[in-house]
Amino acid sequence: MPHSDLSFMHPFFLGAYAENDHVFEKTLLEFLRDHAYWRRNFHPENRPPIPTNAPYREDYNEFLAQMQQELHTLSADLKKSVPFFSPRYMGHMAADLLLPGVLAQIMTILYNPNNVSDDAAPATLAKELEVGTQLARMFGYNTDPSEEPCAWGHLTSGGTVANYEGIWNLRSVRFYPLSLAQAVKDLGIKLPDVGPKNQQLDQYSKWELFNLSIRDTILLMRKVTAHVKEEYEKKQFQAFSEAVIKESVAHLGMAGFFLRHPEIKQPKLVIPQSAHYSWEKAMKILGMGTAHIEKIRTDVHMRMEISHLKEVIEEHYQQQIPVLGMIGVLGSTEFGSVDPIHKMVEVRDEYAAKGFYFGIHVDAAWGGYMTSLFRLPDGGFVPHEDVCKEFKYFPHKGTWQAFKAVSEADSITIDPHKLGYLPFPCGAFVSKDSGVLDFISQKAAYVFDVKEDPLKKPAAKKLLGLGQYIMEGSKPGSAAAAAYVTHRCIPLHNEGFGRIMAHSMRACEYFYDKLMDVRRHLKELVTITIPFTPDTNLVCFAINPKGNPHLALLNHFSRKVFQHMKINPQQPLQAHDFFGSFTSLSKDALTDEDAARIFEELGINGDTFCHHVTDRTRESDHIYLIRHTLMNPWLMYEDNGMNYIDRYCAFLFRAIKTEMGRAIGRG
Numbered sequence: 001m002p003h004s005d006l007s008f009m010h011p012f013f014l015g016a017y018a019e020n021d022h023v024f025e026k027t028l029l030e031f032l033r034d035h036a037y038w039r040r041n042f043h044p045e046n047r048p049p050i051p052t053n054a055p056y057r058e059d060y061n062e063f064l065a066q067m068q069q070e071l072h073t074l075s076a077d078l079k080k081s082v083p084f085f086s087p088r089y090m091g092h093m094a095a096d097l098l099l100p101g102v103l104a105q106i107m108t109i110l111y112n113p114n115n116v117s118d119d120a121a122p123a124t125l126a127k128e129l130e131v132g133t134q135l136a137r138m139f140g141y142n143t144d145p146s147e148e149p150c151a152w153g154h155l156t157s158g159g160t161v162a163n164y165e166g167i168w169n170l171r172s173v174r175f176y177p178l179s180l181a182q183a184v185k186d187l188g189i190k191l192p193d194v195g196p197k198n199q200q201l202d203q204y205s206k207w208e209l210f211n212l213s214i215r216d217t218i219l220l221m222r223k224v225t226a227h228v229k230e231e232y233e234k235k236q237f238q239a240f241s242e243a244v245i246k247e248s249v250a251h252l253g254m255a256g257f258f259l260r261h262p263e264i265k266q267p268k269l270v271i272p273q274s275a276h277y278s279w280e281k282a283m284k285i286l287g288m289g290t291a292h293i294e295k296i297r298t299d300v301h302m303r304m305e306i307s308h309l310k311e312v313i314e315e316h317y318q319q320q321i322p323v324l325g326m327i328g329v330l331g332s333t334e335f336g337s338v339d340p341i342h343k344m345v346e347v348r349d350e351y352a353a354k355g356f357y358f359g360i361h362v363d364a365a366w367g368g369y370m371t372s373l374f375r376l377p378d379g380g381f382v383p384h385e386d387v388c389k390e391f392k393y394f395p396h397k398g399t400w401q402a403f404k405a406v407s408e409a410d411s412i413t414i415d416p417h418k419l420g421y422l423p424f425p426c427g428a429f430v431s432k433d434s435g436v437l438d439f440i441s442q443k444a445a446y447v448f449d450v451k452e453d454p455l456k457k458p459a460a461k462k463l464l465g466l467g468q469y470i471m472e473g474s475k476p477g478s479a480a481a482a483a484y485v486t487h488r489c490i491p492l493h494n495e496g497f498g499r500i501m502a503h504s505m506r507a508c509e510y511f512y513d514k515l516m517d518v519r520r521h522l523k524e525l526v527t528i529t530i531p532f533t534p535d536t537n538l539v540c541f542a543i544n545p546k547g548n549p550h551l552a553l554l555n556h557f558s559r560k561v562f563q564h565m566k567i568n569p570q571q572p573l574q575a576h577d578f579f580g581s582f583t584s585l586s587k588d589a590l591t592d593e594d595a596a597r598i599f600e601e602l603g604i605n606g607d608t609f610c611h612h613v614t615d616r617t618r619e620s621d622h623i624y625l626i627r628h629t630l631m632n633p634w635l636m637y638e639d640n641g642m643n644y645i646d647r648y649c650a651f652l653f654r655a656i657k658t659e660m661g662r663a664i665g666r667g
Contacts, residue, residue: 008499009633012490013096013421016086016634020099027103035110080569082579087634087644091565091581093333093366093418095632101422104485105478113477115155116467124477127484128155129463134484135414135430137379138371138492140407145458149215152437152459153430154470155416155480159365160278162413162429165471166361167269167282169411169431170325172439173217174359175249177209178261180224183243189232194223206263210322211357214410218435254287267322270294270312272304272339273589274332276363288324297591302337302532303398304328309344313351313358323358330406331367334583334627336538338367340398342405359410365427367403367536368414372497373505374403382494393512394505399535416483419501419631426479429470434459441468500633507645508537508630514649515541521653525660529601531585531594531625540583540625542602543656545663549605552619557659558582562626564655577651581629584622598623 014020054060084094113121115128132153133143141151156162181201184191193199196216197208201224212220228240249257258266269288271279273295280290294316297308309326316323326348328339341362348360364371374382384400395403406412410432417426437459467473490496512534519528527544543561544554565580567573587595587609599606610620635644642650 006503006634006637009503012098012500013633014085014099014102016096024099024103028106031103031107032110035107080573082567083573087632087637088577088648089579089632090628090630090635090648091579093629093631095421095629096634097423098421098486098490100489101420101482101486105423105482108478108481109476111477115475115477115480116473118464121477124480124484125464125466128466128477128480129153129460131155131416131480131483131487132428132430134487134492135368135412135428136432138375139368139412139430140375140379140381140404141430141432145460149433149435150459151430151432152434152463153428154463154466155475155483156427156429156470156472157425157475158417158427159276159363159413159415160281160427161471162365162415162427163276163278163361163363164282164285165429166327166363166411166413167279167286167288167325168471169436169440170359170361171249171286171288173214173436174210174267174322174324175257176217176439177204177212177220178206178257178264179244179247179249180221181206181209182247182260183240184224187236187240187243189228189240191224191227195220206261207320207322208355210264210267211355213352213357214359214433214436218433218438221438222435254289265321266292267324268292268294268316269324269327270296270309270358271327272296272329273298274302274304274329274334274337274339275327276329276333276365279327279363294323298337298589298594300532300594300597301535302332302335303535304339304344306340306343306347309347313347313356317351317354317356323356325359325361325410328360328362328402328409330362330364330402331370331536331538333366334538335532335540336366336534336536337532338399338402338535341402341409342398345405345408360408362406362409362412364406365413365415366418366538368412369416369419369492369497370501370505370536371403371406372492373494373501374400375493375498377491377493377495390502391505392509393533394509396533396535416486419504420483420486421500421631422482422486423479425476426483428483437462437469503633503636504537504631507635508534508539510636511539511628511630511645511648514645515539515652518649518653518656522656526656527602529598531598531601531623537630538627539630540627542598542623542625544602544604545660547603549603549608550620551599551604551608551623554602554604555619555622555624557663558624558626560659560662561652561655562624564651564658565626578648581627583625583627585625586622 011020014024083089085096108124113124115121115125118125135153136143136151142149143151156165181204184201191201194201195204195212197204229237232240245251252260258264269279269283269292271293280293283290283293294312296312297305299305313323326344328341328344330338330341344360348358374387376382381404384397387395387400412430413427414430415427416422417424420426463469515528515530522528525546527546528541530539530541532540542554543558545557548554562580562582565576565578567579595609596606608620637643
C-alpha cells in the first residue's frame, strides 16, 4: 500500500465530517464581528438609519419570519446537493474545499468588492493580480517587471472564459501588423527600418506581417508609435492613432478585415480531438467560425498525435493558410490526458524559423495545479528521476516534459475551482507577455493621454483598470481573496500545494491497481478495460459482459452498473454508497486503430460501431465509460483496515454481480 499519511492535510479542509467546524465557526464569527465593528467605526458620528426600536415593529418581524422560513426551505433543498466533500464521491472535478479559501471568500463577500477596477476594489484587485503572478511563477514564467517578457494573469468565471481570452489575445496581436502597415501606407508616414528584418515596413509582405511573433509585434508597435509621436505633430499623431484603430479587426470585424486584405486567408485554430467544447464556442463568439478549426488526432493515450500535427502544419505552410494558434491540453476534462506540449513547442519553433508563426495556448484548466508537484520553492523544476521516486507509475517521461515545457507557451488557462480546491467561480488566464495588454485595451493605447504615455506605463498601473483588458466586466473580489489567501497559506510548489497533488496521484495509482484486481476477480463474468492509461488523477473504464460482441449491449450494461452510483434526486443521498460520473467515446473521437484495440480488449465486434444514430443504433455510436476523479483528499483514509478506494472496489464488485444476475435472470 502506498504512503498514506494524511496528517499534513488535517487543518486544510472543513473535513468530510465537518471535523474542523469549530475552527470554521470561531474564525467566521471573529471576522463577522470585525466587519460589524468596521461598519460602526466608519463615521461613528452619523445617526444609524435603522432605529433601535425597529425589532419591535410588526412588519419588521414579519419580514424576518419570512426570511427565516425561506432560508430553512433553502437549507432543506440544499441537502439534495452532490456530496463533493465526501470520499464516497469520485465523480466530477470537485471535492472538499480548502478552509482558507472558503473563509476568505465568505469574509470578503460582506465587503462586496468589484474587481473591475481599483476604484471599486482597492483591497482585492491587487490580490487578484498577485494571484496571476503566483500562478505565472508556478508555470515558470518570468514575473520580474524589470525583465521582458514579464507575465501577468487574472481570474475569470471559469476556464471557458479564460479559453476565450486565449484566442482573443492571439487574434488582437496577430492581426495588428497588417492594420499598422495599412494605416502607415494610407497616411504616407515615413518610418525608420523596423521589425525583425530591420527594413522598411512596406518591404514586408502581408504574409510576413501576419507571421510576426508576439514579441516582435509588441516591439514593432512600440517603435513605430514612439517614432510617429516624436516626429509628427499632435494632430498628425492623432490621425495615425485613429487610422490604426479603424484598420483593426476589432473595428472592421472578421469579414471586413479579410475584404481589406484578400491576399491573406482566414487563419485556422489547431486543437486536439480531445479539446474542450469551449474552443468551438470561442470560435463562434469571436466570429471566426468553427469551419476554421483543425482537429488533430489523438494517439492510444488520448494525447495529441504529433505526426498528424506536423502533417497539418506542413500542409498549411505549403498552401499559405495562416495558423492563429495551437491549443495543447494539460489534463483533458474527459480523460485527464496530457498533450506533448514540449513537442508542440518544437514544431512551433521549427516553423517560426521558416517564417510561419503560430502561438501556443495551453488549456490547463484541469491539470494546471499539478505543476506545483514539479516546481521547487526556488523556482527550479524537479528532475524526472526525483519525481518518480514518490510514485509507482507517475509521471510518464513525456508527461514530465510536457509540464516543464508549459513555460514556453504564450498563455495558459487554469481553474483554481478544480484542482485548486477553491469555491466557484474561480478560473484564471495567465499570459507570458504583459505587452499584449496594449492590443486589447478598450481604451486604445495608441491614443495617448497628454499627461501620460500608456505604452510606457507599467503593466501593474495599467491593470488598476482591469475591466479594460478582459472579457468580463464586474467580477467578485471575493474569489480573488479566496485564491490569494489559499496560495499564501499553501504555496504553489512541491513543498506546499504539490503535496496535495502528490497524495492525489498516489490515490489514483492505488485505484488503478485495485481496479485491476476487480477485473481479475470478475474475469469469468465481465471484461473491464481502462482504454487510456491515466496521465493525471482521472480513470475511465468500460465493462462488457463476458462473451458479448455487441457494443449496444455493452453500453446498456454499463449504464445499469452506473445507476448504482448516479445521483438520484428522488432518493436520499444516503441510499447510495458511492457516486461517480460517466463519459463517452464517440466514433469520431477515435482512430480506426484505437477503436480496434479497445474492441479487441473488450471482445466487441467492431462492425457494431455505428456512425449515425437512429432509434435502432442509438447505443452503438459511442463507448460508454464510467469515469472517476481521484481528487478527494480523504480517499486513502483507513477505517477498520479499509480505505475508501477498497470500499469502492467492493461496491463495484457487488454492483457488477447484481447487474449480471439480473441480466441472466432476464435471459
